[in-house]
Amino acid sequence: MxxxxxxxxxxxTEGHPDKLCDQISDGLVDRFLQQDPFSVITAECAIATGILFIAARFASDAVVDIAGLARRIIVEAGYDHAGFDPNTCTVMTSLNALSSEGRSTRDEAEMDEAEIDGMLVQNQSTVFGFACTQTPGLMPxxxxxxxxxxxxxxxxxxxxxxxxxxxxxxxxxxxxxxxxxxxxxxxxxxxxxxxxxxxxxxxxxxxxxxxxxxxxxxxxxxxxxxxxxxxxxxxxxxxxxxxPATHAGLTGRKNGIDTYGEYARQSDSALSGKDPTRIARSGTYAARYAAVNVVSAGLATECEVQLSYSIGLSRPVSLQVQTFGTGRIPDADIAARLGRVFDFRLAAIIRDLGLRRLPGAARDGFYRRLAAYGQVGRRDLDLPWERPDRADLLRT
CATH class of the missing domain: 3.30.300.10 (GMP Synthetase; Chain A, domain 3)
Incomplete structure (x- = not known):
C-alpha cells in the first residue's frame, strides 16, 4: 500500500459467537496446561441456537471437566437465559484421548542444543509477524x-x-x-x-x-x-x-481480528485451541516478537517478518523480512540480524517465551485472555512477544 x-x-466483543468458540477452545488449552504443562491439546468448537459442539484431541495427565468449563466460559461472557442458556444448552463432545507415550515431558529451559534441535515441527506452516509506528502498541x-x-x-x-x-x-x-x-x-x-x-x-x-x-x-x-x-x-x-441465537460461531474464524486487522498478512491457520507445540501459534508469536524488536530498534517504521516451517524440521526453512521502503538498512541485513539474535526453532520459541508455563502463572488462565481483542499488540496484558528487549542487540 x-x-x-x-x-x-x-x-x-467476547460475546460474539466466533469469539465464544475461541475462548472455550483456549480455556481448554489453559486448563490442560495448568494441570500438566506438557499436555498436547487441540480443541475446536462450534456454537448455534441451543447447542455447543466441542472436538478435542489430547495427550495429557490432566483431568478436565470439558463441558462444565465451556458452560462457565459462556456465563462469564455475559449469557444467562436471554438468547442462549449455558445451563440448559446441549453440549456435544467428540473427545480423542491419545496415548501419552512418546510425547515430550522435558522442559525446554533444561534442554541442550541437541535436544532443542531434536524437537521437530509436526505441522507445516508459514507465519507472519508485523509491527509499525502508527500506535503505541506498534499496531496498525x-x-x-x-x-x-x-x-x-x-x-x-x-x-x-x-x-x-x-x-x-x-x-x-x-x-x-x-x-x-x-x-x-x-x-x-x-x-x-x-x-x-x-x-x-x-x-x-x-x-x-x-x-x-x-x-x-x-x-x-x-x-x-x-x-x-x-x-x-x-x-x-x-x-x-x-x-448464538442469531448467528453461529466457529473457532478460528476471526484470524484478522486476532492479528493485524488484514492490514498485514497473517497465516490462514487458527491460533486459538492449540498448545504451544503447534508452530502455527508459537511461530506467529515469535514472528511478532521479532518485528516488534526491529521497529523498536529504529531499523524500520514498518516491518513484516515471515517464517516458513516444514514438517520434520526444527527450524524455519525461510526467514524473510519486508520493511516496505522504511528500513534504515537493507531488508536482507535485518533478516541476517534476526537470525543471529533470535532462535526460531520450535523448542527455543517455547523456552524463550515461556509458552508452557504462562497458563499456570495466571489464576484465570492465559490463552483464553488472548481469545478476544487480539493476540498481539495488547497493552492491557504483559505478553512476552510484545517486549522490545532485544532491540539493542539488533542495532549492532
Missing amino acids: KGDFIFTSESV LPIWLAHRIAHRLADVRKQGQLAYLAPDGKTQVAVEYRDDRPARIHGITLVAALSEGPMPDQNRLHQDLMDLVVEPAFADEAVRPDDRTRLFINPGGPLMVGG
Whole structure:
C-alpha cells in the first residue's frame, strides 16, 4: 500500500459467537496446561441456537471437566437465559484421548542444543509477524481503534452503565491515510446487540454509545473523529439479543481480528485451541516478537517478518523480512540480524517465551485472555512477544 488510501478493520466483543468458540477452545488449552504443562491439546468448537459442539484431541495427565468449563466460559461472557442458556444448552463432545507415550515431558529451559534441535515441527506452516509506528502498541491504527471501541463497549455493558446492551457486538473503523500515514478517521461503525426488555430509540442509542463508548475510546488518541467522520450505529436496524441465537460461531474464524486487522498478512491457520507445540501459534508469536524488536530498534517504521516451517524440521526453512521502503538498512541485513539474535526453532520459541508455563502463572488462565481483542499488540496484558528487549542487540 502506497500513497493515499482508506483502510478498514473490524473487532468484536467476547460475546460474539466466533469469539465464544475461541475462548472455550483456549480455556481448554489453559486448563490442560495448568494441570500438566506438557499436555498436547487441540480443541475446536462450534456454537448455534441451543447447542455447543466441542472436538478435542489430547495427550495429557490432566483431568478436565470439558463441558462444565465451556458452560462457565459462556456465563462469564455475559449469557444467562436471554438468547442462549449455558445451563440448559446441549453440549456435544467428540473427545480423542491419545496415548501419552512418546510425547515430550522435558522442559525446554533444561534442554541442550541437541535436544532443542531434536524437537521437530509436526505441522507445516508459514507465519507472519508485523509491527509499525502508527500506535503505541506498534499496531496498525484501524485494528487498534476497532479493538478499543469493542473493548469499551463490553466494559460499559459489564459495568451496568447501559442495561439494554447484550454481550454480542461488532465494530469497524475506517482510517484515511495520506502518504502512508494515518491522517483522519473516515468512518466508524458500531453494531450493538440489545437485550430483551425496554429498548432505547435510535437517537438515544446513538447518543449513549457516542458518550459512553466512542468518545472515551478516542480520549488518548492522536487521530480522532472530526466533523466529516461518518458514524453508523446499528445501521441495519435493532439487533435483538444477538449471540448464538442469531448467528453461529466457529473457532478460528476471526484470524484478522486476532492479528493485524488484514492490514498485514497473517497465516490462514487458527491460533486459538492449540498448545504451544503447534508452530502455527508459537511461530506467529515469535514472528511478532521479532518485528516488534526491529521497529523498536529504529531499523524500520514498518516491518513484516515471515517464517516458513516444514514438517520434520526444527527450524524455519525461510526467514524473510519486508520493511516496505522504511528500513534504515537493507531488508536482507535485518533478516541476517534476526537470525543471529533470535532462535526460531520450535523448542527455543517455547523456552524463550515461556509458552508452557504462562497458563499456570495466571489464576484465570492465559490463552483464553488472548481469545478476544487480539493476540498481539495488547497493552492491557504483559505478553512476552510484545517486549522490545532485544532491540539493542539488533542495532549492532
